[in-house]
Amino acid sequence: MQQQANINHPTLYVIGLGPGAHDLIAPRATTALRNAEVVVGYRTYLELVEDIIPEATEILSSSMMQEVDRCRKAIELTESGKNVALVCSGDPGIYAMAGLVFELAKSEDSDIRIEVIPGIAAVNSCAAILGAPLMHDFATISLSDLLTPWERIERRLEAAAAADFVVAIYNPKSKKRTTQIVRTREIFLQHRTPETPVGLVQGASRDNQDVRLTTLENMLHQPMGMQTTVLIGNSQTYVWKGAMITPRGYGGKYKI
Amino acid sequence: MQQQANINHPTLYVIGLGPGAHDLIAPRATTALRNAEVVVGYRTYLELVEDIIPEATEILSSSMMQEVDRCRKAIELTESGKNVALVCSGDPGIYAMAGLVFELAKSEDSDIRIEVIPGIAAVNSCAAILGAPLMHDFATISLSDLLTPWERIERRLEAAAAADFVVAIYNPKSKKRTTQIVRTREIFLQHRTPETPVGLVQGASRDNQDVRLTTLENMLHQPMGMQTTVLIGNSQTYVWKGAMITPRGYGGKYKI
Numbered sequence: 001m002q003q004q005a006n007i008n009h010p011t012l013y014v015i016g017l018g019p020g021a022h023d024l025i026a027p028r029a030t031t032a033l034r035n036a037e038v039v040v041g042y043r044t045y046l047e048l049v050e051d052i053i054p055e056a057t058e059i060l061s062s063s064m065m066q067e068v069d070r071c072r073k074a075i076e077l078t079e080s081g082k083n084v085a086l087v088c089s090g091d092p093g094i095y096a097m098a099g100l101v102f103e104l105a106k107s108e109d110s111d112i113r114i115e116v117i118p119g120i121a122a123v124n125s126c127a128a129i130l131g132a133p134l135m136h137d138f139a140t141i142s143l144s145d146l147l148t149p150w151e152r153i154e155r156r157l158e159a160a161a162a163a164d165f166v167v168a169i170y171n172p173k174s175k176k177r178t179t180q181i182v183r184t185r186e187i188f189l190q191h192r193t194p195e196t197p198v199g200l201v202q203g204a205s206r207d208n209q210d211v212r213l214t215t216l217e218n219m220l221h222q223p224m225g226m227q228t229t230v231l232i233g234n235s236q237t238y239v240w241k242g243a244m245i246t247p248r249g250y251g252g253k254y255k256i
Numbered sequence: 257m258q259q260q261a262n263i264n265h266p267t268l269y270v271i272g273l274g275p276g277a278h279d280l281i282a283p284r285a286t287t288a289l290r291n292a293e294v295v296v297g298y299r300t301y302l303e304l305v306e307d308i309i310p311e312a313t314e315i316l317s318s319s320m321m322q323e324v325d326r327c328r329k330a331i332e333l334t335e336s337g338k339n340v341a342l343v344c345s346g347d348p349g350i351y352a353m354a355g356l357v358f359e360l361a362k363s364e365d366s367d368i369r370i371e372v373i374p375g376i377a378a379v380n381s382c383a384a385i386l387g388a389p390l391m392h393d394f395a396t397i398s399l400s401d402l403l404t405p406w407e408r409i410e411r412r413l414e415a416a417a418a419a420d421f422v423v424a425i426y427n428p429k430s431k432k433r434t435t436q437i438v439r440t441r442e443i444f445l446q447h448r449t450p451e452t453p454v455g456l457v458q459g460a461s462r463d464n465q466d467v468r469l470t471t472l473e474n475m476l477h478q479p480m481g482m483q484t485t486v487l488i489g490n491s492q493t494y495v496w497k498g499a500m501i502t503p504r505g506y507g508g509k510y511k512i
Contacts, residue, residue, distance in 0.1 A: 016380075023287065026376060028279040091376075093383040095504075099391030102501045114499070118384040120282060120347075120374045124272075127349040128374040135355030136404070137412055139395040139421060147505030148392070156393055156419045163415035164408065165395060243370070245358045248351075249403030 009113045012078040014098050016091040016119020020048050021205035024125065029117050036085035040074045045087050048206075071100045078112040091121035095142055095170050123168045126201035126229040129211055131243030133199055133231045138166040143173070143180040150180070157184055161191040166237065166246055169230035181224065188216055188232055197233040199244045200224065213244060265369045268334040270354050272347040272375020276304050277461035280381065285373050292341035296330045301343050304462075327356045334368040347377035351398055351426050379424045382457035382485040385467055387499030389455055389487045394422040399429070399436040406436070413440055417447040422493065422502055425486035437480065444472055444488055453489040455500045456480065469500060 013032040018024040033039060033052050043063040046053075053059065060077075062070045074086040088096035098116045105114060127134045139160040145153060160167045167188075172181045188196070194217035202210040202225065212222045216232065224230070237246040269288040274280040289295060289308050299319040302309075309315065316333075318326045330342040344352035354372045361370060383390045395416040401409060416423050423444075428437045444452070450473035458466040458481065468478045472488065480486070493502045 018282065019374075021284070023284040024282045024374070026274065026280045026282060028277070031279065091380045091384075093380060093388050093390045095391070098384070098388035099502060099504050102388050102496065102499055103503055106496045106501070114387075116384040116388065118275075118280070118376045118380040120376055121380055124347045124349060124374040124377055124380075128347075128354070128372040131370075132349050132354035132358050132372065134349045135351070137395065137397045137409075139393065139416070141393045149506060152420065152506065153393075156421060159415040159419035159421075160395070163412045165412060165415075240358065240362045243358055245362070246355060247359055248355050250405060250408065 010078050010081050011083050011113040011115055012074055012101065013083070013085045014092040014101055014114065014116045015085050015087050016096070016117060016121075017045060017048060017087055017089050018120035019090065019122060019125035019204040019206070024120050024205055025049070026117065026119060029119060032085050032117055033087070035083065037082040038077050039085045039087065040070060040077070041087035042070070045089050049087065067097070067100060068104070071097055071104050075101065075105055075108065075110055075112060079110060088119070089122075091119045092116050093118065094121045094123070094140070122170070122204065122229050125204040126168075126199070126231060129201055129204055129209075130199040130213070130231060131245050133197075133233060133237060133244040133246050134166055134168070135246040135248050136166055136234060136236070138168060140168045140170060142170040143184065144171040144177070145180065153180070154183065154187070157187045161188045164234045166234045167232045169232065171226050172228055172230050173224045174226045181230075182220065185216060185219060192216060192235060196235075197237050197239050197244050199231040200228055201231075202228045204229075213239060213242065266334050266337050267339050267369040267371055268330055268357065269339070269341045270348040270357055270370065270372045271341050271343050272352070272373060272377075273301060273304060273343055273345050274376035275346065275378060275381035275460040275462070278308075280376050280461055281305070282373065282375060285375060288341050288373055289343070291339065293338040294333050295341045295343065296326060296333070297343035298326070301345050305343065323353070323356060324360070327353055327360050331357065331361055331364065331366055331368060335366060344375070345378075347375045348372050349374065350377045350379070350396070378426070378460065378485050381460040382424075382455070382487060385457055385460055385465075386455040386469070386487060387501050389453070389489060389493060389500040389502050390422055390424070391502040391504050392422060392490060392492070394424060396424045396426060398426040399440065400427040400433070401436065409436070410439065410443070413443045417444045420447075420490045422490045423488045425488065427482050428484055428486050429480045430482045437486075438476065441472060441475060448472060448491060452491075453493050453495050453500050455487040456484055458484045460485075469495060469498065
């Protein structure tokens with residue numbers, strides 16, 4: 001595994017910042033940010049941690065660079081002998097940069113050391129804010145059809161709805177892409193009641209945090225964007241005192 | 257939401273410790289552990305953080321207590337006016353204690369304040385160690401049929417396998433429960449090739465960390481227990497230089 005490489009080998013640290021609040025960033029990520037010679041990332045994420053990065057550190061903020069360019073640049077810098085931190089929000093391994101870094105490193109047959117430092121993913125931080133909605137088997141599905149054919153996404157929505165998974169929807173909607181979430185709701189209504197609880201969280205743990213608790217029937221009336229995480233309950237999920245709760249058991253084997 | 261309650265209200269903090277290493281525990285969890293008047297938890301998890309908990313803090317270690325008793329005790333102590341920390345490994349909201357706490361609080365019509373502090377879940381930490389296996393839509397499924405009828409679990413395995421989700425299996429096997437993982441492999445072999453990469457991680461980030469990379473065909477030859485997380489790749493997942501990688505795109509739209 002890459003973890004066993006020589007520690008003197010220049011390393012590309014792919015870092016998860018978690019949802020945004022400083023006290024939800026793992027110390028391992030903070031240390032990597034402090035020790036890196038170059039920090040690369042999307043401007044919005046870098047702003048969240050600018051007070052953690054030492055002044056002397058080179059920063060490559062990519063308001064302009066595309067994802068691929070950003071990762072390629074991080075690999076190049078590591079190949080030039082530097083320790084580099086590439087920052088992602090949430091967890092680098094969930095709809096973020098970890099995969100792209102490995103794909104690019106492979107295509108260039110690079111022999112840099114890559115270390116992924118996990119973070120608290122959006123699905124976990126949003127669930128914690130809502131209560132305990134993920135407490136049973138769940139699926140995460142991104143509605144962005146930029147890199148995945150819509151037919152495949154729809155097949156997954158159908159499968160997850162029919163098999164009673166709690167479902168976390170990433171990228172539900174953008175300015176240009178508005179029909180997928182409408183179709184998602186239709187698919188779920190074929191398998192679950194209109195009263196099924198739905199939670200929407202945007203900007204979890206940040207100043208602009210926005211939390212909504214609604215139902216499958218009414219979910220489209222809520223504001224939603226690329227950064228919103230939508231959690232759709234399973235057949236057992238209920239709401240109590242403003243918390244969205246999925247019970248762990250089906251058979252009522254616990255004496256509660 | 258519970259987060260808006262009076263901050264002077266006694267609070268039950270349900271805390272995720274992440275996979276085990278101290279530098280993967282979020283500072284918010286560490287602070288809650290330091291400030292709690294009572295810490296409640298399963299002994300193995302408490303041992304991971306015993307040096308974080310101040311000496312004067314009351315500790316209720318439950319090697320004996322069942323999960324339900326542990327959560328009920330934590331609620332009782334909070335109702336008596338104390339700030340309590342209930343520790344979980346990984347994330348409290350994923351196959352851990354958050355749901356049970358809410359279920360019990362509801363059944364007792366308790367008005368304590370409950371705050372869930374998210375952690376890095378096993379699925380995230382195991383993925384980071386393996387490379388980037390979760391980079392596309394994924395499902396988590398527990399094979400424990402103690403609280404869920406096996407037919408329902410099997411239906412989910414079937415749905416996730418057919419719809420090409422990456423799948424994270426929790427609780428794959430125990431001393432007494434050995435057939436479910438055999439059936440899981442059979443189901444996946446109906447939808448994916450025998451060469452599909454499978455990663456197994458046990459004790460992520462702890463001293464006893466054990467990482468195996470194998471295939472759907474050979475996965476049953478690997479050691480596996482209740483604490484093993486099994487990650488089964490989707491149709492696109494591959495292995496490169498010991499890393500398990502799921503590409504983000506299907507159409508090859510990135511120029512890599």
